[in-house]
Amino acid sequence: MKKDCGPCWMSWVVLIAGILYLLQDWGMALDFWKFEWYTVAFVLWGLCGVMRNK
Numbered sequence: 001m002k003k004d005c006g007p008c009w010m011s012w013v014v015l016i017a018g019i020l021y022l023l024q025d026w027g028m029a030l031d032f033w034k035f036e037w038y039t040v041a042f043v044l045w046g047l048c049g050v051m052r053n054k
Helices: 008-025 037-052
Strands: none
């Protein structure tokens, strides 16, 4: 039986966002990443909630 891995992809998205913010904190130029951490957190939180209710 296959394990239901609905929110597993969310873990990868959160990990990638965290890595981007870590690179930004280290001073690496990320010209394409102009989002604040709380904006990303709220969007991911809302998206996760929507995906759980499906």
